[in-house]
Amino acid sequence: MKTENAIKYAEALKGISYRDWQMLKVGMDRMFQGKLKELEPELKLSDTEQVGRLIQSQFGSYLWRASRLNRSKT
Numbered sequence: 001m002k003t004e005n006a007i008k009y010a011e012a013l014k015g016i017s018y019r020d021w022q023m024l025k026v027g028m029d030r031m032f033q034g035k036l037k038e039l040e041p042e043l044k045l046s047d048t049e050q051v052g053r054l055i056q057s058q059f060g061s062y063l064w065r066a067s068r069l070n071r072s073k074t
Helices: 001-010 020-044 047-059 061-073
Strands: none
Touching: none
């Protein structure tokens, strides 16, 4: 999210009560959950190199090298 969008949204919510915020949040969460459920069957992994980079950044290069070595043996 861009900073200017965050500021715009915050300004639009200025003065909202906590109870109203909770109701708005629950409503928005339910809408996004419904959309995710609708799109979930179509989601597919497409960029294995990006997965490798994410694994490497999370767990270090050891796991990524080990998995590539195991793949090359088959």
